[in-house]
Amino acid sequence: YGYRRVWGLLRRAREKRSLPAINVKRVYRVMRDHNLLLERRTKQPGVPRRHEGRIAVETSDTRWCSDGFEFRCEDGAKLSVTFALDCCDREAIGWVASPTGYSGDDIR
Numbered sequence: 001y002g003y004r005r006v007w008g009l010l011r012r013a014r015e016k017r018s019l020p021a022i023n024v025k026r027v028y029r030v031m032r033d034h035n036l037l038l039e040r041r042t043k044q045p046g047v048p049r050r051h052e053g054r055i056a057v058e059t060s061d062t063r064w065c066s067d068g069f070e071f072r073c074e075d076g077a078k079l080s081v082t083f084a085l086d087c088c089d090r091e092a093i094g095w096v097a098s099p100t101g102y103s104g105d106d107i108r
Contacts, residue, residue: 002038003028012073055087056097063087 001009007027014021031037057063068082082102083095096106 003031006031057088060086060088060091066092 004024007022007024010022010027023043028037045067055063063086064084066082066084068080070078070080072078077099079097079099080101081095081097084093086093096102098106
């Protein structure tokens with residue numbers, strides 16, 4: 001895992017136990033001192049990262065996409081919201097809110 005992911009795991013674990021948060025810079029420093037950091041990705045010379053496909057469409061109801069997010073309520077409960085969008089006008093076609101996450105059938 002990278003230092004950001006480790007920091008997130010530590011933060012959640014400490015939050016559950018009502019312990020104070022740990023600074024991300026501290027996690028980075030400790031992992032660096034113990035040679036636990038991942039190698040940085042290097043840009044490959046001569047290999048551009050281009051997107052050859054076309055996402056935008058001219059008419060509605062041609063291409064759809066989905067997205068979602070999670071947040072915690074004041075009482076600590078987690079709520080997951082997932083929605084389907086029309087790629088032409090970004091109109092929400094449908095959405096699902098659930099405390100337990102979502103499945104592929106929810107999105108379809």
